[in-house]
Amino acid sequence: MHRFLARSTKACVAGFHTSASRAAITRFNMPAMSPTMTEGTIHEWKVKEGESFSAGDVLLELETDKAQIDVEAPEDGVLAKIVLGNGEKAAVNSPIALLAEEGDDLSNVEMPAEESTSAATEAPKEEPKQEVAKPVVLSEPMDHHDLDTSKLKKPLSPAVLCLVLKHHIKDLSAIKASGPGGRILKGDVLAHLGLIKYQPAPKPTTSAAPPRDQIVFAKCEKKDIGEFLAEAKEEKPLPPNYISKQVTVDNLFALRQQLNSQNRTNVSVNDFIAKAAARALQDTVSKAPASSTGGIVHNTNATTFSESYKGGSFKVFNLAPPTYDFITDSYESSKPYQLNVSSSKPVSSGNTSTKSSDDDMLDLIGFLAGEQPQKEQPRAVRLTGGDARIDFSKQSKAPSHQVELKLQGGAPGKILNDQNASVFLDRVEYYVRNPSELTV
Structure with a gap:
């Protein structure tokens, strides 16, 4: 209180x-x-x-x-x-x-x-109150068909129409309209009935922006094309979404030719690479399928069996890390990685490309002394227990063939931090270099 x-x-x-x-x-x-x-x-x-x-x-x-x-x-x-x-x-x-x-x-x-x-x-002087004549409100509203709306500049709003029908106002031209475009507002009807004092509506504003003379426009600095190109070069490129390796496929080509000639089969290079990827997936992921090509999907066409290798594309499942879904509060399998193998390209052998000037001098002296150059010894083929296994102990100085193994997928830069992806690509390279491991 x-x-x-x-x-x-x-x-x-x-x-x-x-x-x-x-x-x-x-x-x-x-x-x-x-x-x-x-x-x-x-x-x-x-x-x-x-x-x-x-x-x-x-x-x-x-x-x-x-x-x-x-x-x-x-x-x-x-x-x-x-x-x-x-x-x-x-x-x-x-x-x-x-x-x-x-x-x-x-x-x-x-x-x-x-x-x-x-x-x-x-004592405060009370101003005499002006008595406002209250309009007579009839019990039943007027029918809207009795209204003459032919002279209206704008249609009536639901609130205005309700008031007009309730108070039986047939002559709409007697109402002083103050709305935009000559529209009759609710306040105009109430003022016409004497319920409120007439007051015109404020002028409508078509825009909230200030006048044009008060607008300060931004000035753009003029630059030549050289400055724009220099700024564009300074932008940092996105990190790659792939990892790759160069692999020599001479041993795989030789094993494929030996198997097809002895067993009269038609095994393609992509069949070997698919099996190598499946074996590498089993070595990397514990939950990988145990079948020979489980988790690896590739397309086979006529060009796959040609003598010159044209490359191939393989989908590797269950290798990409799962993604977390905030809606279901669970982990979902990510999209598969893509293993792309380029077409084979002949490259010079490392033994011939890394010869020193001393070796060349010795060969020249031997040639002048009447020595004959030694012929290249062919590679030996060894068959063990019915399985075709090639002995690659003796290396050839002939040009070898290489392909590029490119594993890509995910957001830019994500695969670079994926340890399983790096281990998988290393294992694929090992099995392609040693294809005899795939026949065991």
């Missing part, structure tokens, strides 16, 4: 009455509990007429629209007369009681004349 201490300088005004004995009668006004308060209701007087009180005692309980507040006495005195009783309402600064001092004659207490006149002058 809030407490309010009435100040004698604001709420009380001294005065005298015309009785024989002199008495200091003080007017106790309705206090203002807040800056916005205009009136209050006396909920209950705590002190009766003729009773004395001390400073700080609660005189009455005041009720406003927000709370109930206790009003305390500013100083010692006697409650001479209650002007407004319990439950009565009064404006702020209007008298609600008369206070006296101890020993005053309370037999003939009257409101001081100057107080009454001053109160009358200080």
Whole structure:
């Protein structure tokens, strides 16, 4: 419960009455509990007429629209007369009681004349309210077919149409339209009926942008084509999404030719590479299929069986790391990696390409001395237990054939950090270099 201490300088005004004995009668006004308060209701007087009180005692309980507040006495005195009783309402600064001092004659207490006149002058003057003629609202709305909308510039909105039908306004031309393009607004109908004061609608704004003279346009720096090309070269390229290796396939070609000639089969180079990839997948991933070409898918066509190798493409499943799905809160298998093998290209042997100048000098001296150059020894073929196994112990100085193994897939740079992908490509290179391991 809030407490309010009435100040004698604001709420009380001294005065005298015309009785024989002199008495200091003080007017106790309705206090203002807040800056916005205009009136209050006396909920209950705590002190009766003729009773004395001390400073700080609660005189009455005041009720406003927000709370109930206790009003305390500013100083010692006697409650001479209650002007407004319990439950009565009064404006702020209007008298609600008369206070006296101890020993005053309370037999003939009257409101001081100057107080009454001053109160009358200080009372707020209420402006006469203009009576607005309320339109007659009929019980049933009018049928919309009775409206003549041929002269309307804009169609009526649902709210305007409801008001027009409810108040039986047939002559729509009598309504002063203030909307954009001559549209009748809801406020226009209410003003026509006299329910509100007419006020034109604000002018519509077609754009929220400032005027053109206030717009500051950005100035573009002029650059020649050389500067643009230089800036383009400075941009960092995306990391590659593949790893690759160069592999010599002479041993694989020789084993394929030996098997096809002895066993009258037609095995392609891609069949060997698919088997090598499947074996490498088993060595890398524990959950890889145990079949000879499990997890490897490749296409076979007529060019696969030609003498010159044209390359091939293989899909490697179960090698890429799984991806996490935030929606299902689970891991899902990623897309398969792609193993692309380029066509075979003849390259010079390392023995002939790395000859030193001393070796060339020795050969020249031997030739001048009458020595005959040694012929190249052919490679020996060894058959063991019915399986065709080629002995590659003796190397040839003839040009060899190489292919590029390129494993790609995933986002740029992701495969570079995949340890399984690197191990898989190393194992494929091993089996292609040693194809006899695939016949075991």
